Structures are given as structure tokens and as C-alpha cells.
Amino acid sequence: DQQVKQNSPSLSVQEGRISILNCDYTNSMFDYFLWYKKYPAEGPTFLISISSIKDKNEDGRFTVFLNKSAKHLSLHIVPSQPGDSAVYFCAASAYGANSKLTFGKGITLSVRP
């Protein structure tokens, strides 16, 4: 049972435009949500996160939105840059779960110059 779902396997965006990466979850016990970015031959790197008490967190070009009622979050990247091309994983953790992260399958973002 996939508790964190990234239903779109890939996204292609023109440089300078907005990239919107979506993520859905089913476990209502999740209270922290994180986005990781992964380049080939490297481990995932932390990008941005949000706790369930907020509905928006912004860090430079990256903004994460959380809609708890819909169990949906999204990552917005604006403006998109070619260096943003990577695989993006959505992850979530539940209180008391030893901070274990549950990952989605990832989405491959390609930013065209």
C-alpha cells in the first residue's frame, strides 16, 4: 500500500516558467512532509519541508503548499532553471515513528533551456 503517492512520473517545463510537483498521501498520522531532490549517482538531498500546522512554507524559489483536508501537497519552483532537472521525492513522517520517512516513487523534472 503506497502511503505517499506521486502519480506523475515526469514533468517537462520551459526555463523561467513555474514547475508544480504534486504529492498525495493516505496516512492521516503524517505530520511532517519533506521534499528531496536526487541527481543521478547521488543520494537524495533535502530541499524543503512543512509541518502539518502550516499550509505554506517558502524558501527562495521553492514553495511547498499543504492541503490537509485533501491530503495533498505540492512543490512550486519558480522560476525553473535547467539545474533543477532531477528526480524529486515527496516524503512524510508520523509522530512517534522514530522519524522514519515514507517516500513516494519520485517525479523526474526536466527544465528545458
Add this chain to the structure above:
Amino acid sequence: AAGVIQSPRHLIKEKRETATLKCYPIPRHDTVYWYQQGPGQDPQFLISFYEKMQSDKGSIPDRFSAQQFSDYHSELNMSSLELGDSALYFCASSRSETGQRLYGYTFGSGTRLTVV
């Protein structure tokens, strides 16, 4: 800054052989996690250790075992290897303190295991 170090980066083993993967966490990080990522799959949680004690267990086969040593490095031991064990194995570490959950944990570059 020091990162999570994993060794080896690549490993090729034959079926039924044994493999040992090593992980050296970031200094002062007290929790280590192991994840397995198959081709085109999401990283699957295997096992974690907090202060050298197993803290959580995921979908880790009985053929696998892991431990964390006194210097906090961890080893994942895999026996009777099967073709399906071919995957990327990531180790990650974190420091368990208030607010740390907001920053996730730091991953190593992974060990690519190929079973032939």
C-alpha cells in the same frame, strides 16, 4: 562539511554470496537509517538504529541483518543474495532533537549492488 559516507560505491556479487555494506554517519548524528531503492522504485525503509540500538524495522528480509557499532558506523549484512536484491542501498543519518524532524535526514551517495 562532513557527509554520510557509504562504502563501497559499487559492488557486484553472485547469487547466494554474501555482501556487507558500510555507513559512516555525520558526526554527532545519533540515528542511522537504511533504505533500498530498486530500479524505478521509491526508496524502501529497511531498518534504523538510535544510539546503537535497533529503533525500527521495515521491509528487511530475514537474510539481511544490520548493526550499529560503538563508533556509530553501521553495517548492513546481506546473505544468500538473490537477483532481486540488486538495488541502490542508501544510508542516512540524523540527530534526534526538537525540530530535527523538519530537516529530515542526510543521505549518503549509496551503494549500488548488482547480483549476477
